[in-house]
Amino acid sequence: MGTVRRVTRIVLLHGFTQTGVSWRPVVERLGDDVEVAVPDLPGHGRASDQRLDLAGTAAAVAATAGRAIYVGYSMGGRVALRLALDHPDRVERLVLVGATAGIDDPAERAARREADEALARRIEADGVEPFLAGWLAQPLFAGLTPAPDDLAARRANTAAGLAASLRLCGTGTMDPPWWDGLGGLAAPTTVVAGEHDARFRALGERLAGAIGGAARVEVIASTGHACHLQDPAAVARVIRATP
Numbered sequence: 662m663g664t665v666r667r668v669t670r671i672v673l674l675h676g677f678t679q680t681g682v683s684w685r686p687v688v689e690r691l692g693d694d695v696e697v698a699v700p701d702l703p704g705h706g707r708a709s710d711q712r713l714d715l716a717g718t719a720a721a722v723a724a725t726a727g728r729a730i731y732v733g734y735s736m737g738g739r740v741a742l743r744l745a746l747d748h749p750d751r752v753e754r755l756v757l758v759g760a761t762a763g764i765d766d767p768a769e770r771a772a773r774r775e776a777d778e779a780l781a782r783r784i785e786a787d788g789v790e791p792f793l794a795g796w797l798a799q800p801l802f803a804g805l806t807p808a809p810d811d812l813a814a815r816r817a818n819t820a821a822g823l824a825a826s827l828r829l830c831g832t833g834t835m836d837p838p839w840w841d842g843l844g845g846l847a848a849p850t851t852v853v854a855g856e857h858d859a860r861f862r863a864l865g866e867r868l869a870g871a872i873g874g875a876a877r878v879e880v881i882a883s884t885g886h887a888c889h890l891q892d893p894a895a896v897a898r899v900i901r902a903t904p
Contacts, residue, residue, distance in 0.1 A: 674737030704826030763838025
């Protein structure tokens with residue numbers, strides 16, 4: 662009887678304003694021997710009309726994607742982390758890119774929710790394209806030039822969808838934050854950050870420390886927060902690497 666080769670399944674979860682299209686440069690470098698899923702998260706792309714918070718999004722993704730290596734960037738990292746906490750049987754391995762487990766200080770959390778609400782109202786008032794221009798001009802994304810298909814997909818998002826995503830899945834909604842529960846994560850975890858993203862490098866070190874022995878940190882040289890878009894080959898290598 663011949664040996665049945667198991668196909669590795671990888672689920673890539675995008676960040677705020679992005680869609681599954683954003684992962685295309687990484688997908689192209691993952692190889693043909695893996696099965697890759699790139700769902701649009703609620704409020705984005707084909708899921709623009711869906712309204713789910715982080716726990717609801719994690720549950721929906723876990724139910725449809727099954728057991729896999731879960732990779733999440735920024736907002737997608739929050740979803741992947743929630744999925745690993747709530748549905749550990751679905752997670753073969755976890756890769757968190759530019760992610761956090763929340764804001765410790767209650768006043769800072771409340772301020773973040775207020776800021777996200779103000780941003781949501783601005784999107785609703787101004788529309789997606791003016792908002793995107795300002796969003797991508799932030800220092801957080803210095804050095805990033807989105808690919809044409811990525812930018813087109815972002816522009817096709819709806820103002821209502823993006824506003825709802827901010828209100829339901831912003832960092833301020835992680836209340837209380839999740840740091841205290843990370844020690845229970847059993848899945849091998851790689852925490853990824855861009856070399857020039859000092860804030861999320863520090864958060865990445867904290868994440869790995871809180872998770873413990875199953876976690877390690879990878880820094881992507883010469884990149885910022887969106888390191889998977891600036892050096893997709895390096896991030897693909899990290900995803901493929903055996904922990």
